[in-house]
Amino acid sequence: MANPAILTVDDDPAVSRAVARDMRRRYGERYRVVRASSGSEALEALREIKLRGEQTALLVADYRMPQMNGIQFLEAAMDLFPRARRVLLTAYADTDAAINAINVVDLDHYLLKPWNPPEENLYPVVDALLEAWLTAPDASTSQVRVVGHRWSAPSYKVRDFLARNLVPYRWFLADDAEGARLLSAAGVTEAAVPLVVTGEGKSLVQPSEAELAASVGLTVTPAADFYDLIVVGAGPAGLGAAVYGASEGLRTVLVERRATGGQAGQSSRIENYLGFPDGVSGSQLTERARRQALKFGAELLSAREVVALENIGSTRVVRFADGSRIAAHSVVLATGVSYRMLDVPGCADLTGRGVFYGSASTEAINCADEEVYIVGGANSAGQAAVHFARFAKRVNILIRSADLRRSMSQYLVDQIEAIENIAVHPFTEVCRGEGADHLERLWLRDAQTGDTRAVDTSWLFIFIGAEPRTDWLDGVVVRDARGFVLTGPDLLTAGQRPPGWNLPRDPFHLECSVPGVFAAGDVRADSVKRVASAVGEGAMAVSLVHRYLEAQ
Incomplete structure (x- = not known):
C-alpha cells in the first residue's frame, strides 16, 4: 500500500x-x-x-x-x-x-x-x-463489531465501555440482516448477545470488561511487579499524577477500573478549563492527557479493579479483583466519585434500558426528536443538557431547588436559558419509573405541593450526588463519614497525628493516614470539584511523593 x-x-x-x-x-x-x-x-x-x-x-x-x-x-x-x-x-x-x-x-x-x-x-x-x-486505531482496518438488542443493558454496557475507551466500533441490531449474519457466523443465537467480533475476527460472547479490553488492544497486564508510583484511577487527577510522575523519572503505572477520563471524560464540552477558550470535550482532553502520559513512559492498565491496599514495611501493595497484585514505594489515590443511584421504584431494573447514569454519549443520537429527562443541577447535568438539546425534541432538567444558579456555573446557566428546547423544572423529583423491556414512563412529584404526574419518555439521565466508593480502603486509611479520604491537616486532632502514624513529621498536605499514600481530586475530603483543581492536585501529589521518597 x-x-x-x-x-x-x-x-x-x-x-x-x-x-x-x-x-x-x-x-x-x-x-x-x-x-x-x-x-x-x-x-x-x-x-x-x-x-x-x-x-x-x-x-x-x-x-x-x-x-x-x-x-x-x-x-x-x-x-x-x-x-x-x-x-x-x-x-x-x-x-x-x-x-x-x-x-x-x-x-x-x-x-x-x-x-x-x-x-x-x-x-x-x-x-x-x-x-x-x-x-489512533483505524476504524476501516481494525474495526470492532458489536451485535446486540436495542434495549439490552449488557449490550449498552459493552458499547459504553468501547466508546469511553475511544475504541471505534460498528453497532448491529441482532434482528437486522448483517447482525443475524454475524451471529450465524459465530454460531450463537440472539439470546447470547452481546456478541463482539474483533478486527481480527475473534468472537466474544457476553465478554467481561477485562476480556473485552484485552481483545481490543488495551493493556490489562502489568509489565513489572514493582514501581516507584502506582496511581489508582485515571480521571483528571490520576492522569495529571501519571503525566508528572512519569515525566519526572518515576516508574509509574496508572490503573483504571473502567475508562480513562472518569466523569470528566464523559462531558460533551468543558468550557471553563484553562487554555481552551472555546471549550474542549471530555474525550478530547482525556485522549490528549492519555497520550501525554504514555509519551513520558507511564504504563496504563485498563479494566483492572483494585480491591485492597496493604502496607508491608515501606512497601505499598495494591491487590486486584483477580487475586494478582503489584507493589510500589508510593501510591496516589485518584478514584474520583460515582453518581449516586436514584433510589425510586422501577429505575434500578431499567438501568441501561432507558435509565442511564452520566451522559451516556453513545445514546445521544438515538434521542432524536424525543423527550429527554435529566435529573441533577450541577455542571455535569448542564453540559449534558446542552449536548442532548442538539438531538432531542426537548430536554427537561429536573431539580429540587428553585433554580440552577445554586449549583451550576453561570456560563452554563446562560447557555441553557438561551436554548429554546431546554426546559428547567424546579422543585421536581422522579418518584417512579415504568416500562416493560425499557423505560416508557416516569412519574414526577412536585416537591412543594406533593402532586404527581406521569410523562411518557424512554430517556432518563441521572447526575445526582457524589459517592467516593472507597469501601475497599476500610481499616487502611482514615476517611470521613461519607467515605471521602482525609489528608494532611485534616488528619490532625487537637494537634495529634493519626493512629498508627510512625514518622516524626506531620502528614504532607495531600498525604493520607498511611505514609507514602496520597489522595488527589474528588476522592479527597473537601476538595474543589473541578477538572482544573483535580489536575493540579495530581501534579502536587507527585511533588509530595518526591519529598516522601527523598526522606526514606
Whole structure:
C-alpha cells in the first residue's frame, strides 16, 4: 500500500511550494506529500486517494483562500478522512478565526506564517500530530463489531465501555440482516448477545470488561511487579499524577477500573478549563492527557479493579479483583466519585434500558426528536443538557431547588436559558419509573405541593450526588463519614497525628493516614470539584511523593 498522504493546500504559489518543500524534507520517506492550489482541487485529490483505498494522515490548509477558505475545506475534508489531523495556516490578524475553527472542524493546531525556522516552529507540531494519528486505531482496518438488542443493558454496557475507551466500533441490531449474519457466523443465537467480533475476527460472547479490553488492544497486564508510583484511577487527577510522575523519572503505572477520563471524560464540552477558550470535550482532553502520559513512559492498565491496599514495611501493595497484585514505594489515590443511584421504584431494573447514569454519549443520537429527562443541577447535568438539546425534541432538567444558579456555573446557566428546547423544572423529583423491556414512563412529584404526574419518555439521565466508593480502603486509611479520604491537616486532632502514624513529621498536605499514600481530586475530603483543581492536585501529589521518597 502507498505511503499515507500529507496534503497541503494554499493559493499562494510561493507559500505552497515552501510548505511542500519543508514537509518533504522531513517526512518524504514515510509519507506522500500532495499539494493543491485551491480547496476544490484539494478535495478532488482527497477523493482520488479515498477511491484508491489509501490513507491521509495530515491536512494543512491556508485560511485565506478564494471561493473556499481553509475552514470550509477542512470541514468538507472531514467527511472523507475524519481521522486525518487538521492544521490551519494563518496570519497573525486571523488568529481569532483559527480559534473559532477549533469548534467548527475540531482543529488540532493552527500555525502562524511565516514559521521559520521549521525545526522550531513547524516540525515539533507535525511530529506530535503524526504520532497521534499513528497511535489512533483505524476504524476501516481494525474495526470492532458489536451485535446486540436495542434495549439490552449488557449490550449498552459493552458499547459504553468501547466508546469511553475511544475504541471505534460498528453497532448491529441482532434482528437486522448483517447482525443475524454475524451471529450465524459465530454460531450463537440472539439470546447470547452481546456478541463482539474483533478486527481480527475473534468472537466474544457476553465478554467481561477485562476480556473485552484485552481483545481490543488495551493493556490489562502489568509489565513489572514493582514501581516507584502506582496511581489508582485515571480521571483528571490520576492522569495529571501519571503525566508528572512519569515525566519526572518515576516508574509509574496508572490503573483504571473502567475508562480513562472518569466523569470528566464523559462531558460533551468543558468550557471553563484553562487554555481552551472555546471549550474542549471530555474525550478530547482525556485522549490528549492519555497520550501525554504514555509519551513520558507511564504504563496504563485498563479494566483492572483494585480491591485492597496493604502496607508491608515501606512497601505499598495494591491487590486486584483477580487475586494478582503489584507493589510500589508510593501510591496516589485518584478514584474520583460515582453518581449516586436514584433510589425510586422501577429505575434500578431499567438501568441501561432507558435509565442511564452520566451522559451516556453513545445514546445521544438515538434521542432524536424525543423527550429527554435529566435529573441533577450541577455542571455535569448542564453540559449534558446542552449536548442532548442538539438531538432531542426537548430536554427537561429536573431539580429540587428553585433554580440552577445554586449549583451550576453561570456560563452554563446562560447557555441553557438561551436554548429554546431546554426546559428547567424546579422543585421536581422522579418518584417512579415504568416500562416493560425499557423505560416508557416516569412519574414526577412536585416537591412543594406533593402532586404527581406521569410523562411518557424512554430517556432518563441521572447526575445526582457524589459517592467516593472507597469501601475497599476500610481499616487502611482514615476517611470521613461519607467515605471521602482525609489528608494532611485534616488528619490532625487537637494537634495529634493519626493512629498508627510512625514518622516524626506531620502528614504532607495531600498525604493520607498511611505514609507514602496520597489522595488527589474528588476522592479527597473537601476538595474543589473541578477538572482544573483535580489536575493540579495530581501534579502536587507527585511533588509530595518526591519529598516522601527523598526522606526514606
